[in-house]
Amino acid sequence: AQSVTQLDSHVSVSEGTPVLLRCNYSSSYSPSLFWYVQHPNKGLQLLLKYTSAATLVKGINGFEAEFKKSETSFHLTKPSAHMSDAAEYFCCLGGQNFVFGPGTRLSVLP
Amino acid sequence: DAEITQSPRHKITETGRQVTLACHQTWNHNNMFWYRQDLGHGLRLIHYSYGVQDTNKGEVSDGYSVSRSNTEDLPLTLESAASSQTSVYFCASSEYITVSYNEQFFGPGTRLTVL
Numbered sequence: 384a385q386s387v388t389q390l391d392s393h394v395s396v397s398e399g400t401p402v403l404l405r406c407n408y409s410s411s412y413s414p415s416l417f418w419y420v421q422h423p424n425k426g427l428q429l430l431l432k433y434t435s436a437a438t439l440v441k442g443i444n445g446f447e448a449e450f451k452k453s454e455t456s457f458h459l460t461k462p463s464a465h466m467s468d469a470a471e472y473f474c475c476l477g478g479q480n481f482v483f484g485p486g487t488r489l490s491v492l493p
Numbered sequence: 494d495a496e497i498t499q500s501p502r503h504k505i506t507e508t509g510r511q512v513t514l515a516c517h518q519t520w521n522h523n524n525m526f527w528y529r530q531d532l533g534h535g536l537r538l539i540h541y542s543y544g545v546q547d548t549n550k551g552e553v554s555d556g557y558s559v560s561r562s563n564t565e566d567l568p569l570t571l572e573s574a575a576s577s578q579t580s581v582y583f584c585a586s587s588e589y590i591t592v593s594y595n596e597q598f599f600g601p602g603t604r605l606t607v608l
Binding site: 415417419424425426427428429432473475477480481483484485486 | 526528533534535536538541551583585595596597598599600601602
Protein backbone atom coordinates (compact mmCIF):
# COMPACT_ATOMS: atom_id res chain seq x y z
CA ALA A 384 0.00 0.00 0.00
CA GLN A 385 1.12 3.53 -0.68
CA SER A 386 1.44 6.01 2.15
CA VAL A 387 2.92 9.39 2.98
CA THR A 388 4.15 10.55 6.36
CA GLN A 389 4.88 14.15 7.23
CA LEU A 390 6.86 14.01 10.40
CA ASP A 391 5.97 17.45 11.76
CA SER A 392 2.46 18.82 12.03
CA HIS A 393 3.80 22.31 12.76
CA VAL A 394 7.16 23.96 12.07
CA SER A 395 8.06 27.43 13.26
CA VAL A 396 11.07 29.36 11.96
CA SER A 397 12.32 32.92 12.10
CA GLU A 398 12.34 35.03 8.97
CA GLY A 399 15.65 34.63 7.12
CA THR A 400 16.45 31.22 8.61
CA PRO A 401 16.34 27.87 6.73
CA VAL A 402 13.19 25.82 6.34
CA LEU A 403 13.06 22.02 6.48
CA LEU A 404 9.75 20.17 6.05
CA ARG A 405 10.07 16.41 6.19
CA CYS A 406 8.27 13.81 4.12
CA ASN A 407 8.67 10.04 3.97
CA TYR A 408 6.82 7.74 1.64
CA SER A 409 6.07 4.09 1.11
CA SER A 410 5.53 2.78 -2.39
CA SER A 411 5.90 -0.58 -4.09
CA TYR A 412 7.08 1.00 -7.34
CA SER A 413 9.13 3.97 -8.49
CA PRO A 414 7.25 6.95 -7.17
CA SER A 415 6.40 10.36 -8.48
CA LEU A 416 6.34 12.86 -5.64
CA PHE A 417 4.96 16.35 -5.26
CA TRP A 418 4.91 19.18 -2.78
CA TYR A 419 1.88 21.46 -2.69
CA VAL A 420 1.34 24.66 -0.72
CA GLN A 421 -1.99 25.93 0.57
CA HIS A 422 -2.40 29.49 1.78
CA PRO A 423 -5.38 30.24 4.06
CA ASN A 424 -8.74 29.86 2.35
CA LYS A 425 -7.11 28.96 -0.94
CA GLY A 426 -6.73 25.86 -3.08
CA LEU A 427 -3.53 23.85 -3.38
CA GLN A 428 -0.71 25.11 -5.58
CA LEU A 429 2.08 22.92 -6.92
CA LEU A 430 5.52 23.84 -5.55
CA LEU A 431 7.62 21.17 -7.24
CA LYS A 432 7.55 17.61 -8.51
CA TYR A 433 9.94 14.65 -8.72
CA THR A 434 9.65 12.64 -11.92
CA SER A 435 12.83 10.46 -11.74
CA ALA A 436 14.84 12.78 -13.99
CA ALA A 437 16.95 14.35 -11.23
CA THR A 438 17.04 13.69 -7.50
CA LEU A 439 17.36 17.37 -6.57
CA VAL A 440 14.28 19.23 -7.71
CA LYS A 441 13.91 22.98 -7.78
CA GLY A 442 10.52 24.59 -7.45
CA ILE A 443 8.91 27.97 -7.22
CA ASN A 444 9.67 30.65 -4.63
CA GLY A 445 13.15 29.28 -3.85
CA PHE A 446 12.00 25.89 -2.58
CA GLU A 447 13.73 22.65 -3.46
CA ALA A 448 13.46 19.00 -2.49
CA GLU A 449 15.79 16.03 -2.66
CA PHE A 450 14.60 12.53 -3.45
CA LYS A 451 16.50 9.89 -1.45
CA LYS A 452 15.44 6.38 -2.38
CA SER A 453 17.53 4.69 0.31
CA GLU A 454 15.77 6.77 2.97
CA THR A 455 12.37 6.85 1.19
CA SER A 456 12.35 10.58 1.80
CA PHE A 457 11.48 13.72 -0.12
CA HIS A 458 12.19 16.60 2.26
CA LEU A 459 11.40 20.19 1.29
CA THR A 460 13.91 22.94 2.00
CA LYS A 461 14.41 26.65 1.51
CA PRO A 462 17.58 28.52 2.48
CA SER A 463 15.88 31.62 3.86
CA ALA A 464 12.27 31.84 5.03
CA HIS A 465 10.06 34.76 4.09
CA MET A 466 6.91 35.89 5.86
CA SER A 467 4.90 35.00 2.76
CA ASP A 468 5.98 31.34 3.13
CA ALA A 469 3.65 30.88 6.09
CA ALA A 470 1.14 28.30 4.87
CA GLU A 471 0.20 24.62 4.97
CA TYR A 472 2.43 22.27 2.99
CA PHE A 473 1.41 18.87 1.67
CA CYS A 474 3.62 16.09 0.41
CA CYS A 475 1.92 13.90 -2.18
CA LEU A 476 2.67 10.50 -3.72
CA GLY A 477 1.49 10.23 -7.31
CA GLY A 478 0.35 7.32 -9.38
CA GLN A 479 -3.04 5.89 -10.27
CA ASN A 480 -4.40 7.70 -7.24
CA PHE A 481 -2.77 10.47 -5.34
CA VAL A 482 -1.97 9.98 -1.67
CA PHE A 483 -1.52 13.10 0.43
CA GLY A 484 0.26 13.45 3.73
CA PRO A 485 -1.56 15.12 6.63
CA GLY A 486 0.19 18.43 6.07
CA THR A 487 2.73 20.60 7.91
CA ARG A 488 1.82 24.09 8.98
CA LEU A 489 4.74 26.48 8.58
CA SER A 490 4.84 29.58 10.75
CA VAL A 491 7.38 32.32 10.03
CA LEU A 492 8.21 34.63 12.91
CA PRO A 493 9.45 38.19 12.35
CA ASP B 494 -6.19 30.49 -19.49
CA ALA B 495 -7.35 27.01 -18.53
CA GLU B 496 -8.75 26.69 -15.05
CA ILE B 497 -10.82 24.62 -12.68
CA THR B 498 -13.78 26.24 -10.95
CA GLN B 499 -16.08 25.17 -8.15
CA SER B 500 -19.50 26.41 -7.18
CA PRO B 501 -20.86 27.42 -4.83
CA ARG B 502 -17.86 28.62 -2.82
CA HIS B 503 -19.85 28.51 0.41
CA LYS B 504 -22.98 26.51 1.19
CA ILE B 505 -25.06 26.07 4.32
CA THR B 506 -27.64 23.30 4.32
CA GLU B 507 -29.73 21.24 6.71
CA THR B 508 -29.37 17.62 7.72
CA GLY B 509 -31.16 15.29 5.32
CA ARG B 510 -31.16 17.60 2.31
CA GLN B 511 -29.60 16.65 -1.02
CA VAL B 512 -26.70 18.90 -2.02
CA THR B 513 -24.76 19.06 -5.27
CA LEU B 514 -21.36 20.71 -5.59
CA ALA B 515 -20.23 21.64 -9.07
CA CYS B 516 -16.76 21.27 -10.56
CA HIS B 517 -15.84 22.47 -14.04
CA GLN B 518 -12.43 22.32 -15.71
CA THR B 519 -11.25 23.77 -19.00
CA TRP B 520 -7.92 21.88 -19.08
CA ASN B 521 -9.52 19.09 -21.12
CA HIS B 522 -8.13 16.63 -18.58
CA ASN B 523 -9.27 13.02 -18.55
CA ASN B 524 -8.99 12.58 -14.79
CA MET B 525 -11.03 14.37 -12.15
CA PHE B 526 -11.07 13.96 -8.39
CA TRP B 527 -13.05 15.05 -5.35
CA TYR B 528 -11.40 15.44 -1.94
CA ARG B 529 -12.53 16.60 1.43
CA GLN B 530 -10.20 18.44 3.78
CA ASP B 531 -10.60 18.24 7.53
CA LEU B 532 -8.27 19.31 10.31
CA GLY B 533 -5.80 16.57 11.16
CA HIS B 534 -6.70 14.46 8.13
CA GLY B 535 -5.20 16.35 5.22
CA LEU B 536 -6.99 15.59 1.95
CA ARG B 537 -9.02 12.43 1.64
CA LEU B 538 -10.23 11.10 -1.68
CA ILE B 539 -14.00 10.80 -2.08
CA HIS B 540 -14.53 9.80 -5.72
CA TYR B 541 -12.58 9.98 -8.94
CA SER B 542 -13.09 9.56 -12.66
CA TYR B 543 -10.68 8.61 -15.43
CA GLY B 544 -13.00 9.65 -18.24
CA VAL B 545 -16.56 10.08 -19.41
CA GLN B 546 -18.92 7.49 -17.90
CA ASP B 547 -16.16 6.28 -15.57
CA THR B 548 -16.48 6.76 -11.80
CA ASN B 549 -14.70 5.11 -8.88
CA LYS B 550 -14.98 5.16 -5.10
CA GLY B 551 -12.23 6.63 -3.01
CA GLU B 552 -11.28 6.32 0.63
CA VAL B 553 -14.35 8.11 2.06
CA SER B 554 -17.13 7.61 -0.50
CA ASP B 555 -20.05 6.68 1.80
CA GLY B 556 -22.87 9.20 1.44
CA TYR B 557 -21.48 10.72 -1.77
CA SER B 558 -22.01 10.07 -5.47
CA VAL B 559 -20.65 11.43 -8.75
CA SER B 560 -21.45 11.12 -12.42
CA ARG B 561 -19.37 12.05 -15.46
CA SER B 562 -21.38 12.84 -18.57
CA ASN B 563 -18.73 15.00 -20.25
CA THR B 564 -15.02 15.76 -19.97
CA GLU B 565 -15.40 19.15 -18.28
CA ASP B 566 -17.70 18.43 -15.31
CA LEU B 567 -17.76 16.15 -12.28
CA PRO B 568 -20.56 17.14 -9.89
CA LEU B 569 -20.48 15.74 -6.36
CA THR B 570 -23.82 14.89 -4.74
CA LEU B 571 -24.50 14.38 -1.06
CA GLU B 572 -27.62 12.23 -1.11
CA SER B 573 -28.75 13.08 2.42
CA ALA B 574 -26.45 15.58 4.09
CA ALA B 575 -25.13 14.76 7.55
CA SER B 576 -23.29 16.97 10.05
CA SER B 577 -20.22 14.75 9.60
CA GLN B 578 -20.04 16.00 6.03
CA THR B 579 -19.31 19.55 7.13
CA SER B 580 -15.96 20.13 5.47
CA VAL B 581 -14.06 21.92 2.74
CA TYR B 582 -14.35 20.14 -0.60
CA PHE B 583 -11.73 20.37 -3.34
CA CYS B 584 -12.02 19.29 -6.92
CA ALA B 585 -8.89 18.49 -8.93
CA SER B 586 -7.98 17.34 -12.41
CA SER B 587 -4.98 15.75 -14.08
CA GLU B 588 -4.05 14.64 -17.54
CA TYR B 589 -3.02 11.00 -17.84
CA ILE B 590 -2.42 8.30 -15.26
CA THR B 591 0.41 6.74 -17.19
CA VAL B 592 2.61 9.83 -17.16
CA SER B 593 4.88 9.97 -14.15
CA TYR B 594 4.95 13.77 -13.83
CA ASN B 595 1.21 13.96 -13.84
CA GLU B 596 0.41 16.61 -11.22
CA GLN B 597 -3.09 17.58 -10.17
CA PHE B 598 -4.59 21.04 -10.59
CA PHE B 599 -6.93 22.14 -7.85
CA GLY B 600 -10.03 24.28 -7.68
CA PRO B 601 -10.49 26.98 -5.00
CA GLY B 602 -12.68 24.79 -2.77
CA THR B 603 -16.25 24.77 -1.47
CA ARG B 604 -16.90 25.25 2.22
CA LEU B 605 -19.98 23.20 3.17
CA THR B 606 -21.74 23.50 6.51
CA VAL B 607 -24.46 21.00 7.43
CA LEU B 608 -26.64 22.16 10.34
